[in-house]
Amino acid sequence: MACAKPLPLYEQLKEHVLQNIRSGAWRTGARVPSEYDLVREFKVSRMTANRALRELMRSGVLARVAGVGTFVGDFKAAGHPLQIRNIADEIRSRGHRHRARLVTLERLIPSQTVRGRLGSAAAHTSVFHSLVVHFENDAVLQVEDRYVNPLLAPDYLGVDFETVTPHEYLMEVAPLQRVEHVVRAVLPEAPIRALLKLRAHEPALLIERVTWSCEARASFALLYHPGSRFELRGGFAV
Amino acid sequence: MACAKPLPLYEQLKEHVLQNIRSGAWRTGARVPSEYDLVREFKVSRMTANRALRELMRSGVLARVAGVGTFVGDFKAAGHPLQIRNIADEIRSRGHRHRARLVTLERLIPSQTVRGRLGSAAAHTSVFHSLVVHFENDAVLQVEDRYVNPLLAPDYLGVDFETVTPHEYLMEVAPLQRVEHVVRAVLPEAPIRALLKLRAHEPALLIERVTWSCEARASFALLYHPGSRFELRGGFAV
DNA sequence: AAGTGGTCTAGACCACTGT
């Protein structure tokens, strides 16, 4: 998926910084080239370098201190509660590596709970079910327990969910119309706890998410995250 | 209520646009002055006007179309799952009774952690600290551990926080400018656990919230909720 | 043709931190 048009200079600078963070060359807390360094190295004006670093700061990748310098930010895993983002993109945008392991992919008769969340569309029929573990640099970041309306994604069982996330696939085949989520702190049951590699009594952050497409419920997902390594970040200005 | 320092020009422009939106003069979808309009009206350079409008676009307030113009954004899609809501209003909106118990109200030298969140404004000076327990029909719903910048709310220690919530008071004396929050699942320490009346190993949902006012950090709050009785709900359409 | 936003430059002054 190459970008046809050349990126603006400030985007190229941002990408350069992110590459160095992704590759591990610049670790958390490390000093990042100053605006003047970028001016000299890339032959751009200072405003362009400033914009690149400023935007990376705003998105939490960098920390800047006037009179001191710019440094790689100290991020714990952070998600945006209001955006429906692809977890793989989210991990990559932090400069880290995403990997997915498919645990289960099947067709099943939904439980009472799942039927309630997925609605009448799945009343007496079976639904698709996937269980995927998402890793950020080899540490488990999310266990994704997802139930999908087969009417809206009939080819779900044929997708390779170790290269494409369920979210990516669903966004492609079913236009997202509406989303609802509930966030809770829980002590997950043993199977989930094992997949999350949680210590005993370590809590998890659970996001229950229902998505609508074509006026119907498309998917119900239980997204479990280790409490010690995951944060939902949000905020707004003004 | 006074922001002493003069805001940067681009912040003044943002404020000007926001005032017009807040007052209702510019409604959703209405055209906003172009960059050149702002250049002429406020005698600033185009880059300054550009930055103001660009940042308002990124925070979702404005929508811009190259070659066409800038318009007031459509807020119905921009649901805030973590709204800055007053917990008392929230409880009452569910038809329940809200009660607050003030545990602590003091001035103290902030810990390293608090200083980090509250920023340099509190570097070597003391800050205000309040610890309030919020009940929904006699069940604990939130333990609010809040640290306040004394420069922005000098009368904080004189407020009766069993009749007015800290949030209500702060909204009154310091205009809210920016908010950031982090949501996590945690096992709280003993003192908080006792106030929350949690069973052993019962997790809590922790919201860390930093609010800005007058370009300064106004308040840092740790909002603890019992995992078994509290949910964050959100969602949006389209 | 006129207007708009998107980007970019080559300077500038300031306040601040480090040495």
Place this chain on the structure above:
DNA sequence: CAGTGGTCTAGACCACTTT
């Protein structure tokens, strides 16, 4: 003191849309 980020200017070229 030199270095840093924060801000600002007065131009510029481009692609695009509307008239």
